[in-house]
Amino acid sequence: xCQLLGMNCATKACxxxxxxxxxxxxxxxxxxxxxxxxxxxxxxxxxxxxQGKTNLENSHPFARELxxxxxxxxxxxxxxxxxxxxxxxxxxxxxxxxxxxxCYVLDQLALRFGNEHPSLxxxxxxxxxxxxxxxxxxxxxxxxxxxxxxxxxxxxxLHWLIREYPFQxxxxxxxxxxxxxxxxxxxxxxxAVITTEPxxxxxxxxxxxxxxxxxxxxxxxxxxxxxxxxRLEREKHDPSLVRKTRADVY
Numbered sequence: 295x296c297q298l299l300g301m302n303c304a305t306k307a308c309x310x311x312x313x314x315x316x317x318x319x320x321x322x323x324x325x326x327x328x329x330x331x332x333x334x335x336x337x338x339x340x341x342x343x344x345q346g347k348t349n350l351e352n353s354h355p356f357a358r359e360l361x362x363x364x365x366x367x368x369x370x371x372x373x374x375x376x377x378x379x380x381x382x383x384x385x386x387x388x389x390x391x392x393x394x395x396x397c398y399v400l401d402q403l404a405l406r407f408g409n410e411h412p413s414l415x416x417x418x419x420x421x422x423x424x425x426x427x428x429x430x431x432x433x434x435x436x437x438x439x440x441x442x443x444x445x446x447x448x449x450x451x452l453h454w455l456i457r458e459y460p461f462q463x464x465x466x467x468x469x470x471x472x473x474x475x476x477x478x479x480x481x482x483x484x485x486a487v488i489t490t491e492p493x494x495x496x497x498x499x500x501x502x503x504x505x506x507x508x509x510x511x512x513x514x515x516x517x518x519x520x521x522x523x524x525r526l527e528r529e530k531h532d533p534s535l536v537r538k539t540r541a542d543v544y
Contacts, residue, residue: 298338298368298370298435298437298490302334302336302439302443302510302512302513334441335366335439335441335443335444337366337367337368337439338368351387351389352388352392356368356392356393356396358384358396360400360404360440361409361411361440363411363440363441364440364441365400365438365439365440366437366438366439367392367396367399367436367437367438368392368436369391369434369436370433370435370451371391371392371432371433371434371435371436371450372391372539373392373428373432373434374431374432374537375431376394376395376431376432378394378398378401380397380398380401381401381404383401383404384396384397384398384400384404385397391431391432395434396438398424398428399421399424399425402420402424403420403421403424406420407420414442414443414509415517417445418445418507418509421447421507422519422521425447425521426521426522426523426524429449429505429525430523430524432539433450433539434447434449435447435450435451435452442511443509443511443516444486444488444509444510444511445507445508446488446507446508446509446510447506447507447508448502448503449505449523449526450504451491451501451502452489452501452502453488453489453490453491453492453499453502454486454487454488454489454508454510455486455487455498455499456487456513456515457484457485457487457497458483458484458513459479459480459482459484460476460481461475461476461479461483462476462497463475463496464494464496464497465494465495465496466493466494466495467494467495484512484514485513486510486513486514486515488508503520505520505521505522505523505526506519506520507519507520507521
């Protein structure tokens, strides 16, 4: 399955690292593990290819420029018969549904707001109209960031928590590792962590509802809303309509 990890704490440029090797064998993953990178917004993605070849062009996260800022996007899901009409400003380099969805979202934002950079609230409100249209085509869990904040959306699985003072120990679920965050933080620190599956078994993770959108800024929830996805409503009333793909196997 694809796995998403996002973090938003308390920057215009971005550093993007992608690799088409498996996470276990990736030299890029080793580099990041051993390199002291610091950032206020982090988006990480481990891909399970459901559409498109396993190559560098199809590796998440994807990046594009809009309103003088770098936008970063990563998607977990599988979109069926998704062939939107684009203006040409944003075009896919690879052949994934994920990158196409990213181009479509930015295209719609550019059409709606023109050359003037809108507020985060205006972007959030308009994404509530765009995202359900994409979600009609299948699983659409994603992170989107312009360096100022982290937009997130889920139709199946995402979880979040906020770590802040007084920081506690955290015990990883899949490794015998216990982390004392109080030794590496200050009372002013705060971080929102968003993942496909909970990472720890001694913290209270909150699950997204299907169609929920959350904007994180400065390590806390800035905006939160529910969207209506007609496909999800139909599937709720008739479970035989549910389309399961490899992206939905966790």
